[in-house]
Amino acid sequence: xxxxxxxxxxxxxxxxxxxxxxxxxxxxxxxxxxxxKVSPATAxxxxxxxxxxxxxxxxxxxxxxxxxxxxxxxxxxxxQAIARQRPKADRQVPVFRAxxxxxxxxAMVETYHRIKDGATVFEAQGVExxxxxxxxxxxxxxxxxxxxxxxxxxxxxxxxxxxKLYMMALDGxxxxxxxxxxxDFSAMAASxxx
Amino acid sequence: MTxxxxxxxxxxxxxxxxxxxxxxxxAPGAMLPLVDAGYRPTDADERGMWRDCDRAxxxxxxxxxxxxxxxxxxxxxxxIHNLLGERAxxxxxxxxxxxxxxxxxxxxxxxxxxxxxxxxxxxEAQCAAVLGHEAGHFxxxxxxxxxxxxxxxxxxxxxxxxxxxxxxxxxxxxxxxxRSWIDLANNVNNxxxxxxxxxxxxQESEADAYGLRLLAEAGYSPDAAxxxxxxxxxxxxxxxxxxxxxxxxxxxxxDTHPPDAVRMADLSLSAREIAPVPSPRRDGRDEFRRxxxxxxxxLLDELVKQNDPGASxxxxxxxxxxxxxxxxxxYEGEAYRLRDAPGDGATAARAxxxxxVFDDAPPVAWRAHGYALLKGGxxxxxxxxxxxxxxxxxxxxxxxxxxxxLNQ
Numbered sequence: 001x002x003x004x005x006x007x008x009x010x011x012x013x014x015x016x017x018x019x020x021x022x023x024x025x026x027x028x029x030x031x032x033x034x035x036x037k038v039s040p041a042t043a044x045x046x047x048x049x050x051x052x053x054x055x056x057x058x059x060x061x062x063x064x065x066x067x068x069x070x071x072x073x074x075x076x077x078x079x080q081a082i083a084r085q086r087p088k089a090d091r092q093v094p095v096f097r098a099x100x101x102x103x104x105x106x107a108m109v110e111t112y113h114r115i116k117d118g119a120t121v122f123e124a125q126g127v128e129x130x131x132x133x134x135x136x137x138x139x140x141x142x143x144x145x146x147x148x149x150x151x152x153x154x155x156x157x158x159x160x161x162x163x164k165l166y167m168m169a170l171d172g173x174x175x176x177x178x179x180x181x182x183x184d185f186s187a188m189a190a191s192x193x194x
Numbered sequence: 195m196t197x198x199x200x201x202x203x204x205x206x207x208x209x210x211x212x213x214x215x216x217x218x219x220x221a222p223g224a225m226l227p228l229v230d231a232g233y234r235p236t237d238a239d240e241r242g243m244w245r246d247c248d249r250a251x252x253x254x255x256x257x258x259x260x261x262x263x264x265x266x267x268x269x270x271x272x273x274i275h276n277l278l279g280e281r282a283x284x285x286x287x288x289x290x291x292x293x294x295x296x297x298x299x300x301x302x303x304x305x306x307x308x309x310x311x312x313x314x315x316x317x318e319a320q321c322a323a324v325l326g327h328e329a330g331h332f333x334x335x336x337x338x339x340x341x342x343x344x345x346x347x348x349x350x351x352x353x354x355x356x357x358x359x360x361x362x363x364x365x366x367x368x369x370x371x372x373r374s375w376i377d378l379a380n381n382v383n384n385x386x387x388x389x390x391x392x393x394x395x396x397q398e399s400e401a402d403a404y405g406l407r408l409l410a411e412a413g414y415s416p417d418a419a420x421x422x423x424x425x426x427x428x429x430x431x432x433x434x435x436x437x438x439x440x441x442x443x444x445x446x447x448x449d450t451h452p453p454d455a456v457r458m459a460d461l462s463l464s465a466r467e468i469a470p471v472p473s474p475r476r477d478g479r480d481e482f483r484r485x486x487x488x489x490x491x492x493l494l495d496e497l498v499k500q501n502d503p504g505a506s507x508x509x510x511x512x513x514x515x516x517x518x519x520x521x522x523x524x525y526e527g528e529a530y531r532l533r534d535a536p537g538d539g540a541t542a543a544r545a546x547x548x549x550x551v552f553d554d555a556p557p558v559a560w561r562a563h564g565y566a567l568l569k570g571g572x573x574x575x576x577x578x579x580x581x582x583x584x585x586x587x588x589x590x591x592x593x594x595x596x597x598x599x600l601n602q
Contacts, residue, residue: 094533127591149258
């Protein structure tokens with residue numbers, strides 16, 4: 001009798017240690033501290049917090065974060081960065097400023113990938129004006145190669161509203177996964193609201 | 195042992211340029227090369243290491259991190275040939291996108307050079323000094339020697355650990371305290387562990403000295419090595435200062451990446467030993483500048499986008515000792531823009547304004563100048579600068595966004 005109990009206890013402990021992904025059903029949802037409301041057409045998995053994640057952030061994935069990842073950042077105030085970082089780290093992602101120009105916002109996203117994803121090759125594909133969460137914003141398309149040498153594509157859609165940053169980003173392997181996730185991502189971004 | 199492609203790019207296996215602290219100075223003339231033209235591995239250990247390196251090289255050759263620059267590749271290969279002569283026939287060069295200052299040479303002849311090295315050196319002689327150091331590891335067969343050293347010491351450590359436990363057990367059975375055997379074994383093994391690092395440092399000293407010899411034999415000034423080293427120390431000091439940190443030239447028994455003023459002094463001493471009176475030798479400043487010119491903006495971009503402002507601004511100012519131009523001024527502004535400390539916006543704006551005065555200013559300098567003017571409340575001038583950007587690069591990836599800003 002003791003042995004089965006031990007196995008159950010060990011399994012429970014291991015389960016408690018494992019990262020906890022939770023299912024996100026294909027239904028309207030409030031994300032990133034309930035700051036952005038989106039309507040996914042497919043089911044996703046909400047990822048546990050990662051080492052660089054900030055309080056205003058939420059991440060979803062369909063097939064695992066290495067293959068596809070949707071990032072929501074909602075209500076980031078002026079003076080905060082889009083990544084957690086030590087104040088004295090040699091390399092730092094610039095903090096968000098409400099007065100940032102489009103080129104500043106694009107550079108902030110690029111620097112994030114160069115520093116946090118270890119991207120040594122990063123190419124901007126396009127920057128277009130869009131409306132996001134009811135505010136004028138931009139859509140930034142890019143490709144990059146991170147430390148695992150996998151070529152990825154990315155799309156970041158962001159806007160500054162009430163001096164706060166609202167952002168959705170899709171990053172996925174350039175082969176298959178980015179294009180597959182892009183349909184639902186684009187629909188969510190188009191209908192996102194505060 | 196295993197060899198990975200990422201390890202190669204990181205310079206982990208094959209000794210990295212100035213990677214570990216050098217030990218006592220070794221006279222450049224005191225060593226003979228252990229590798230000649232057409233050298234092949236001689237025993238099972240070495241053949242195994244070559245096979246691992248060959249496999250890693252196959253993957254590296256297909257990596258999407260390789261720099262696509264045939265002319266620059268040919269130029270750097272020429273430097274390797276200058277250093278190694280006929281032995282260079284067995285070497286293959288791989289330029290990789292990696293913004294750190296490093297290079298490595300594997301025992302099978304695979305030379306990996308980081309883009310971060312190319313942005314930090316300013317003359318052919320300085321580039322040759324780093325490649326010569328790596329070629330020194332290659333010529334003195336340091337990889338196989340290091341592998342054997344680690345195996346022997348780890349075997350000794352295992353023997354000491356097992357022996358001490360046996361003796362501790364026997365002592366305990368005899369009614370004594372076996373703990374002293376364990377303490378003795380720990381002390382011996384700590385010494386053996388530290389000696390592995392000492393061996394690495396000794397190899398670094400050899401590579402320094404042999405590299406200087408190769409540098410001088412190729413007709414370059416041996417003083418170039420100390421110049422590179424001095425610049426690296428100053429860059430790291432600037433990086434630390436910019437983040438309000440203390441720069442520490444570490445010197446413990448377990449150091450793996452310490453820049454070291456003592457080592458720079460040794461390089462200078464060895465240079466004087468090779469060339470007692472500094473004489474005019476090949477510097478290759480203009481040749482290097484011409485070879486790197488087509489990639490210069492990309493190299494500076496990789497550097498500045500790391501947002502390590504102390505290092506970036508130090509290196510930009512070092513390049514500027516050869517004269518400012520539009521590209522350098524633009525990236526100076528970018529470094530301040532990304533740093534975003536109080537007053538940096540205005541400093542960046544001045545740098546962008548200075549950049550666009552030069553004929554060689556990249557189109558993006560006009561964009562940066564335009565946005566800086568808009569932020570400063572100079573709407574008309576800002577829009578004019580943005581329009582100039584679109585004139586120069588009408589198909590820019592962000593042209594639609596800039597047109598939108600112009601219409602606001």
